[in-house]
Amino acid sequence: MTKPAGVDRRRWLQRALALAGGLALSACDRVAQSDRVNSTLDVAEGWTQHVQRLLLGRQALAREYSESDISEEFRANGTTNPDTDEYNHLAQDHFANWRLTVGGLVQRPLSLSLADLRRMPARTQITRHDCVEGWSCIGKWTGTRLSALLNLVQVKPGAKYLAFYCADTLELALDGTGQYYESIDLIDAMHPQTILAYDMNDRPLPVAHGAPLRLRLERQLGYKMAKYIMRIDAIENFSGLGRGKGGYWEDRGYQWYAGI
Ligand SMILES: Nc1nc2c(c(=O)[nH]1)N[C@H]1C(S)=C(S)[C@@H](COP(=O)(O)O)O[C@H]1N2
Ligand SMILES: [Mo]
16 A cells, blocks of 8 residues: 555655754654654744745656657767776776775765665666756666665765766866766755666666766756766765865856756
8 A cells, every 4th residue: 555645745854854954864764753853843834835845846756758758869978988097997897896985974884886786776767868058868777776875874964965976087177177076965865766877778877878877866957967976975065076066067157956
């Protein structure tokens, strides 16, 4: 039997509030039952419609499409091959020796292989990718749920964002920046459609699209979806990364929150 939508929504809201309050994810379920969060929820009832809509709006799923909608050719954009010695070496063995490092403000730092990630809770979705440049393509993505990864590493109190570090340098700038990186907040990280995709259209993710692992964040524009992920850190803020705006393109003028 399925739960009424209201129950899921309330649980989601409790989770979002716990996160917004900087509480540890691992403690979420326990904390959600505690008086502290319940009283926070009472206050939440009194929030303006605006704030509630904002939060619930971020829970909403991006539209999903059917197999017949999948684009015959999915455009590749930005870096289409990091082409460093290290990356080429990893690609040669189909990324058998690649590891995803997960660290920063987590209780259990981890190093995971592709096989490890493939064993974790997964999701498949057919979605439309919208690039800020004005083109869209529909693709099918399968990957590890980011929420499952966060439950595993247990984010520490104080962490508010995840930073994604990529294998490619898009443009080496004079100030030494130019390596692709991105950041998202923990609310988006917990969204059910937020996945670390290792398959595209039922095949291993091609190099052009971010092999071996790329983020899918379906409620935001393409530049948020880091390809060639090497490391993920839970962080308190992103002032110390790149030029401090939260992402490669954000440092060059794009919005940090690229909601669609
Ligand atoms: N590491 C990395 N990730 C990246 C980029 C990039 O250049 N490097 N480009 C971004 C942009 S602008 C878009 S539109 C998408 C493109 O993904 P695609 O190549 O699968 O179409 O990846 C995003 N993620
Ligand atoms: Mo893009």
